[in-house]
Amino acid sequence: MRNTFRVKEHVLANAASGMAVHDDCKVKFLELKTKRSFRFIVFKIEEKQKQVIVEKLGEPTESYEDFTTFLPADECRYAVFDFDYFTEENVPKSRIFFIAWSPDTSRVRSKMIYASSKDRFKRELDGIQVELQATDPTEMGLDVFNSRVN
Incomplete structure (x- = not known):
């Protein structure tokens, strides 16, 4: 009887700490990672x-500026961005950034749900190389991306 209680307690804790992840999220992330089918999601x-669902897929030709227009000023989101850069030796490389977007103006409930679901969601996306937490655009500017790849 005691073990049954522990199992239920564990299941409830997991349910409270994260949302389910729609299969499409994993499929599209894999396409971004392996085929570079998208610039961002x-x-x-x-x-x-x-x-968690896919809201927007960014075409490979879209820019960082295009990407930022899809992050609402007053709502939380998760995003991944395939960031291209050159090393000091002028070698082209890329890194996949995970961004937890949580603007100060978003609802407290929303911030709490996104914060408590983040780790579980990130685990579903195998291949994230850099994580950023941002509450305003300056915390995820291109200068921040560049500083995190070197």
């Missing part, structure tokens, strides 16, 4: 469905 938590 913006993910949104659908509270009614209790799951």
Whole structure:
């Protein structure tokens, strides 16, 4: 009887600490990582469905500036961005950034849901190389990206 209680307690803790992740999130991330099919992906938590879904796919030709236009000024999001850069030896490379976007103006409930679901969601996306937490655009500017790759 005691073990049954522990199992239920564990399941409830997991349910409270994260949303389900729609399969499409993993499929599209894998396409970004292996085929470079996308420059970025913006993910949104659908509270009614209790799951993370793909909100926007950025074409490979889209820029960092295009990407930032899809992060709402007053709502939280998760995003991944495939960042191209050159090493000091002028070798082209890329890094996959995970961004936890949580603007100060977003609802407290939303911030809490995104914060408590982040680690579980990140584990579903195998291949993230750099993580950024941002509450305003200056915390995830190109200068920040450049400083995190070297």
